[in-house]
Amino acid sequence: MPPTAPTPAMRILLIEDDELLASGLQQAFAKAGYETDHLGAAEPALQALSHRRHDLAIVDIGLPGMDGLELLRRLRGRGDRIPVLVLTARDGLDDRVRGLNDGADDYLIKPFLLPELLARMQALIRRSLSAATSRLALGPLVLDVATREATLGGQPLAFTAREWDLVHLLVLNAPAVVPKRRLADSLGRWDREITDNAVEIYVSRLRAKLQGTGLEVRTVRGIGYRLDL
Template sequence: MRILLVEDDPLLSAGLRDALGQAGYEMDHLAAAEPAPDALAHGMHDLAIVDLGLPGMDGLTLVRRLRAAGNKLPILVLTARDGLSDRVSGLNDGADDYMIKPFLLPELLARVQALIRRSQSVASSLLAVGPLKLDLSTHEAWLAGEPLPLTGREWDLLQALALAAPKVVAKRRLADSLSRWDKEVTDNAVEIYVSRLRAKLGDGGLVIRTVRGIGYRIDA
């Protein structure tokens, strides 16, 4: 899981990067809002944590711009502004949650986990991408109506790509999703699993495309 932190306080940023890193999250950090839309444009992040009191463009303007552009990424706002009108404005303008500084790290981690879990929830256990159908509850897959035999890691890879479709999934994120507590999967191993999965998909109407320098996406 990857988080973008937009925060100009260096001490707070360092503390959050350490805490979230220890909790297993990959972190990217920006000290200003202006570069954030470009950083989030590739769909590599699962959550943004945004401070309101930023230099230049403030955090609330950033939230509005992201939502106006159709970006549905979960956004957790951090701010020292504790007025009711500030909280209402933040939520009405597109933030998913709002935390007032100072805050307790265990509560922040719990809210981060809840927002990511909510954003990735699927209403049905059945998922379709073109001719591909996945049953997320039974780990069964069908391509053009025919059963698609997959190993455990091939299933994990295909599921990650299908859940994100049509967005690009970063290679590092795929490696994290394929890793187990006792064995880390490298970026080179991801390439091997992608190659095997492409061979199994054949010419069944589904393509795993390489987006150079970023990762992969699945297209019908």
């Protein structure tokens, strides 16, 4: 299932010097419901991010002049917490770690598939909004992160502690796939590991509670799970 359309007011700043790629992405983002501003260099991007509110920045590392990592360092250095997704043709582990250490929220290696890019964008924006409001919403399901309470269609929905952790992680990343190992690590505690079989049990319980709501926990074989609307 393709990613659901975001709120129309969501605005993206695309910083990419490849004009052909940028044009294609702008068209795809418009179809997905985003408003997009495009710049081909880092210096004007710093100015744009100072004067106009964007919900997400997509930054190519290989920019002319100041590269994308230096732009990222300057953004974080002045306290700008805008979510940043880095695009890079560099697939080495050191390059990816460096980008995350410099303040990137996520990265995607070129060439990439458009559905994955859209899913990662939506997840980053959702995380940013939840940090600001303490509320997460996906269709009829609303999570209050501060109180760890949930409602479904306006009605209270009870979760155990681990069911809450599971649904929170799935909603936070929807519609992207969350690897089973990551779910196991998140559901575990420092004194007790969670097995893959235990994850499957919690997923089964969550599916039962969401049955008939339009929300579905889908299995992506060999990878993990995603929450679809």
